């Protein structure tokens with residue numbers, strides 16, 4: 001299999017962290033990672049549009065001319081192929097909680113940080129948009145406070161002591177915040193602690209650039 005990706009971009013990074021967590025736990029997936037340089041707009045090249053008409057990253061090639069073009073669907077597919085260690089947790093309650101936290105990390109944090117970054121200093125050259133930046137920034141505190149409350153019991157990871165897809169998604173979002181050189185988590189001590197601790201993990205060290 002091939003993963004078409006670009007480092008630092010949040011949606012590819014969440015898949016790359018997921019793969020790195022599995023690898024660190026001893027599950028070798030044999031996925032070749034292929035750079036599509038979004039800083040050079042290569043995600044809109046003819047070659048990449050043939051893989052993914054949306055011109056976005058990541059894309060997983062699962063067989064000749066067979067592609068998965070959504071990051072969460074890629075993770076779902078890989079989780080079915082390589083179920084151990086379970087990155088959605090074990091048992092109904094834990095699995096649903098992991099999914100709930102991942103959706104919050106994705107839709108309420110990653111998406112908003114992406115909107116904010118692209119509306120202020122877009123690395124791919126999108127025009128500034130103060131209205132969108134203000135809207136995105138306003139949406140973040142409630143999500144950060146929610147995660148702060150989850151982590152307030154001192155737990156190392158979002159699910160407790162077991163790493164999950166939710167951690168990968170949240171860290172992908174926070175890396176993009178660092179990449180775009182703004183800090184919106186300084187007022188949240190438990191989130192700041194989680195961030196520092198997650199970045200020490202072998203998977204994070206293997207993937208993160210910022």
Ligand SMILES: N[C@@H](CCC(=O)N[C@@H](CS)C(=O)NCC(=O)O)C(=O)O
Pocket residue numbers: 009010011012038043054055056057058069070071072124
């Ligand atoms: N919903 C998609 C979003 C993918 C996405 O927007 N990827 C960004 C990088 S984080 C991208 O490729 N942006 C460049 C573009 O759309 O031209 C997913 O989860 O995979």
